[in-house]
Amino acid sequence: xxxxxxxxxxxxxxxxxxxxxxxxxxxxxxxxxxxxxxxxxxxxxxxxxxxxxxxxxxxxxxxxxxxxxxxxxxxxxxxxxxxxxxxxxxxxxxxxxxxxxxxxxxxxxxxxxxxxxxxxxxxxxxxxxxxxxxxxxxxxxxxxxx
Numbered sequence: 023x024x025x026x027x028x029x030x031x032x033x034x035x036x037x038x039x040x041x042x043x044x045x046x047x048x049x050x051x052x053x054x055x056x057x058x059x060x061x062x063x064x065x066x067x068x069x070x071x072x073x074x075x076x077x078x079x080x081x082x083x084x085x086x087x088x089x090x091x092x093x094x095x096x097x098x099x100x101x102x103x104x105x106x107x108x109x110x111x112x113x114x115x116x117x118x119x120x121x122x123x124x125x126x127x128x129x130x131x132x133x134x135x136x137x138x139x140x141x142x143x144x145x146x147x148x149x150x151x152x153x154x155x156x157x158x159x160x161x162x163x164x165x166x167x168x
Contacts, residue, residue, distance in 0.1 A: 027067045028065040028066060028067050029067065030048065030063060030114075031063075031112050031113070031114040031116075033111065033112045034050060034061065034063065034112055034114065034116060037052060037053055037139075038050035038051060038052050038053060038061060039051045039053060039142075039147070039166060040165070040166065041060075041151075041154075041164060041165070041166045042158075042162055042163050042164040042165040042166060043065070043162070043163055043165065044062075044082075044086040044090075044159075044161050044162055044163075045082060045086075045161055046064050046065060046066075046079055046082040046083055046086055047062040047063055047064050047065065047083065047086050047087075047117075048062070048063045048065055049061070049062055049063075049090065049162070050062075050063065050116075051150065051151075052118075052139075053139065053141050053142055054139035054140055054141070054142075055140050055141070055142045055143075055146050055147075055150070056126065056127050056128070056133070056137055056139070056140050057120050057121065057122065057126055057127075057128075057133055058094060058098045058100070058120070058121040058150065058153075059118065059119070059120045059121075059133070060090065060094060060118075060119045060120075061116050061117065061118055061119070062083070062086060062087055062090060062116065062117045062119065063114065063115065063116045063117075064079060064083055064115055066079065066115075069114070069115045070109060070113050070114070070115055071109075071115060072107065072115065074115075075115075083117070086159075086161070087105065087117055087119070089159035089160070089161075089162075090119060090159055090162070091103050091105060091119050092159075093155070093158060093159050094119060094121055094154070095121060097153055097154055097155050098121040098153060100121035100122055100123060101122060101123050101124055102121075102122040102123075103119065103120070103121060103122070104118070104119075104120040104122055104132070104133070105117060105118065105119055105120075106118045106120075106132075108134075120133055151166065
């Protein structure tokens with residue numbers, strides 16, 4: 023099965039803005055302005071767990087995750103980066119990258135279930151995208167038409 027067969031899970035499409043892609047992953051922004059919250063989704067259909075990716079894709083996933091994580095921590099001046107792949111609600115493999123601050127609404131607990139999502143206003147979304155920056159990690163193609 024090729025990545026041309028890839029379809030983003032309906033829940034992720036509903037809850038997120040698509041920002042662009044790396045060679046392996048699609049990059050999403052969760053529509054919750056409580057936190058700078060991004061999601062990397064390997065563009066491989068039918069994958070639920072990381073061990074189901076072939077070795078090359080496993081390595082590429084961690085390369086993209088590390089590069090993107092370093093970038094968002096620098097751009098958003100975070101204190102901690104939470105990275106998680108839960109998949110309890112959305113079975114499609116996806117990796118959350120959440121920039122955390124000691125004064126964010128859920129600190130120090132995990133963000134899940136702490137506060138209702140606060141959707142981005144148009145201005146807040148544009149400010150977040152501007153803060154994400156123009157010089158994104160190598161291999162990232164920004165495609166958002168938000």
